[in-house]
Amino acid sequence: MxxxxxxxxxxxxxxxxxxxxxxxxxxxxxxxxxxxxxxxxxxxxxxxxxxxxxxxxxxxxxxxxxxxxxxxxxxxxxxxxxxxxxxxxxxxxxxxxxxxxTVQGVDSGGKIGLQVKNVIAVGSGKGGVGKSTTAASLAYGLKHFGAKVGLMDADVYGPSIPHLVGAKGEPNIEERQTSQGHTISRIQPIEHDGLKLMSIGFMIQEDQAVIWRGPMLHKLLTQFLQDTDWGELDYLIIDLPPGTGDVSLTLSQLLGLAGAVVVCTPQKVALLDAVKAVSMFNQVKIPILGIIENMSGDIFGRGGAKEAADGLSIPFLGEVPSDADIRIKGDDGQIAALFETDNPAREHLLHVVENVAIQIAKSIMETPRMPTLEII
Ligand SMILES: Nc1ncnc2c1ncn2[C@@H]1O[C@H](COP(=O)(O)OP(=O)(O)OP(=O)(O)O)[C@@H](O)[C@H]1O
Ligand SMILES: [Mg+2]
CATH class of the missing domain: 3.30.300.130 (Fe-S cluster assembly (FSCA))
Known part of the structure; x- marks a missing residue:
C-alpha cells in the first residue's frame, strides 16, 4: 500500500x-x-x-x-x-x-494453483548479456516500490541467482495432509531480503555440473512452480537460461505469463539477438513486454537495443549503463546495494522497473491475456 x-x-x-x-x-x-x-x-x-x-x-x-x-x-x-x-x-x-x-494481474498460474498475479520471464537471444542481473534487479526494484515478489531461477544448467543476491540455504520440504487425507510435499522457498527465491543452486554444490534431460527439466520446473509455497505474489520473475526455447515452452504450457522481457546489449548485432529472442517467445506464445538495453554506453556504444525495439515495433523499456559497480555488486552477492540512494545505477534500474510494471498494467487493461498454451 x-x-x-x-x-x-x-x-x-x-x-x-x-x-x-x-x-x-x-x-x-x-x-x-x-x-x-x-x-x-x-x-x-x-x-x-x-x-x-x-x-x-x-x-x-x-x-x-x-x-x-x-x-x-x-x-x-x-x-x-x-x-x-x-x-x-x-x-x-x-x-x-x-x-x-492494487497490482493488476490475470491469474497467471491459475491452472497449476499458483497464486501469482504476474509471471515475468527474463530472456535474451544469447548468453552473458545480463539476464540474471536484470532479473534480480527487477525483483528488488518491484519490491522496493512495495510489491510482493518472488524470483525463480530457471537456469538449471548454470544457476546464478543465489550467488547474485547473496542467498544461501537449503529449501525445507514440508509434508502436509490434504483434506482427502493424502500427504503432499511442499517446497519452502528461501526468503531473503523480503523476496521469495527458488533455484537449483540451493540444492546442489556450487561447483556441481548437472545434466538435465528434457523431461527432467520439465518436471523440475513444474515442481518449482507447482510444489513451491510461493504464497500470494504480485510478481514472480523468472530468470531464463541462455539460448534454448525448452524452458520457455514449459513455462507457457504451465502458466499464462504476463510476458517476457528481452535483454539486449547495445551492439548493432543486438537486432539479430532481439529478433531471435522475439521469434522464440512468439513461437511459444509468450507475449513480449519489451526490450531492455543492458551494458549501455560501453565499448559497444549505445542505442542498438532501442533501434531493435523500434524495428520490431516492441516497447523499449530503458537502458542500464555498463557500470563496473553492477558487475562488482553482482559478483559479491550485493545486487540489493544497487538500490541504495547514492548508487548511480539506481535511477536507471528503477526507471526500467516502472516501465516493465506499466507495460504489464497496460497490456492487462487494454487486451485480454493470451491463453495458456496447450501441450503439443
Ligand atoms: N550493466 C552492467 N554493467 C556491467 N556489468 C554487467 C552489467 N550487467 C551484467 N553485468 C555483468 O555481466 C556478466 C554476465 O551477467 P549475467 O550473469 O547477468 O548475464 P546472463 O545473461 O544471465 O548470462 P548467462 O547467459 O550465462 O545466464 C556478469 O559478470 C555481470 O556482473
Ligand atoms: Mg544468467
Missing part, C-alpha cells in the same frame, strides 16, 4: 453554505474525463478513481488506486485532479489525492 498526499490551497476557499454542491457524484463527474497519464484512458474507466468526498470545510479528498506500486505518474495525476476541481468546482477548498496500489 502506498500513500502519497499533496495539497494545494484553493485561492477562493469556499464558504460553508455552498458545500451542498460538493457531492461525491459532482466531484466524480468533474474528474471523469481525466486520463491516466501512463495508460492514456480515463481513470474512471480504468477503475482507478475509487472515491471522492468533500469535508465540512470544503476541502476535497480523492482516492486513486494505481494498477502497480511501480507507478511513475502520481504527481501528474494529482496535478490533473487539482486543476479539474479548481476549474469546475470553484467552491471547493484544497484538494488532496490519496494513492493506494
Amino acid at each position: 502506498t500513500n502519497c498526499s499533496s495539497q494545494l490551497p484553493h485561492p477562493n476557499s469556499a464558504p460553508i453554505d455552498t458545500m451542498s454542491n460538493l457531492t461525491e457524484s459532482a466531484i466524480l463527474d468533474c474528474l471523469k474525463d481525466i486520463n491516466d497519464p501512463e495508460i492514456g484512458r480515463p481513470l474512471s474507466e480504468l477503475g482507478m478513481l475509487k472515491r471522492a468526498a468533500a469535508n465540512d470545510d470544503g476541502s476535497i479528498n480523492v482516492d486513486i488506486d494505481l494498477p502497480t506500486h511501480a507507478y511513475p505518474g502520481r504527481e501528474r495525476i494529482t496535478d490533473a485532479i487539482q486543476s479539474a476541481i479548481s476549474a469546475k468546482l470553484p467552491e471547493a477548498g484544497a484538494t488532496s489525492v490519496n494513492f493506494t496500489a
Whole structure:
C-alpha cells in the first residue's frame, strides 16, 4: 500500500453554505474525463478513481488506486485532479489525492494453483548479456516500490541467482495432509531480503555440473512452480537460461505469463539477438513486454537495443549503463546495494522497473491475456 498526499490551497476557499454542491457524484463527474497519464484512458474507466468526498470545510479528498506500486505518474495525476476541481468546482477548498496500489494481474498460474498475479520471464537471444542481473534487479526494484515478489531461477544448467543476491540455504520440504487425507510435499522457498527465491543452486554444490534431460527439466520446473509455497505474489520473475526455447515452452504450457522481457546489449548485432529472442517467445506464445538495453554506453556504444525495439515495433523499456559497480555488486552477492540512494545505477534500474510494471498494467487493461498454451 502506498500513500502519497499533496495539497494545494484553493485561492477562493469556499464558504460553508455552498458545500451542498460538493457531492461525491459532482466531484466524480468533474474528474471523469481525466486520463491516466501512463495508460492514456480515463481513470474512471480504468477503475482507478475509487472515491471522492468533500469535508465540512470544503476541502476535497480523492482516492486513486494505481494498477502497480511501480507507478511513475502520481504527481501528474494529482496535478490533473487539482486543476479539474479548481476549474469546475470553484467552491471547493484544497484538494488532496490519496494513492493506494492494487497490482493488476490475470491469474497467471491459475491452472497449476499458483497464486501469482504476474509471471515475468527474463530472456535474451544469447548468453552473458545480463539476464540474471536484470532479473534480480527487477525483483528488488518491484519490491522496493512495495510489491510482493518472488524470483525463480530457471537456469538449471548454470544457476546464478543465489550467488547474485547473496542467498544461501537449503529449501525445507514440508509434508502436509490434504483434506482427502493424502500427504503432499511442499517446497519452502528461501526468503531473503523480503523476496521469495527458488533455484537449483540451493540444492546442489556450487561447483556441481548437472545434466538435465528434457523431461527432467520439465518436471523440475513444474515442481518449482507447482510444489513451491510461493504464497500470494504480485510478481514472480523468472530468470531464463541462455539460448534454448525448452524452458520457455514449459513455462507457457504451465502458466499464462504476463510476458517476457528481452535483454539486449547495445551492439548493432543486438537486432539479430532481439529478433531471435522475439521469434522464440512468439513461437511459444509468450507475449513480449519489451526490450531492455543492458551494458549501455560501453565499448559497444549505445542505442542498438532501442533501434531493435523500434524495428520490431516492441516497447523499449530503458537502458542500464555498463557500470563496473553492477558487475562488482553482482559478483559479491550485493545486487540489493544497487538500490541504495547514492548508487548511480539506481535511477536507471528503477526507471526500467516502472516501465516493465506499466507495460504489464497496460497490456492487462487494454487486451485480454493470451491463453495458456496447450501441450503439443
Ligand atoms: N550493466 C552492467 N554493467 C556491467 N556489468 C554487467 C552489467 N550487467 C551484467 N553485468 C555483468 O555481466 C556478466 C554476465 O551477467 P549475467 O550473469 O547477468 O548475464 P546472463 O545473461 O544471465 O548470462 P548467462 O547467459 O550465462 O545466464 C556478469 O559478470 C555481470 O556482473
Ligand atoms: Mg544468467
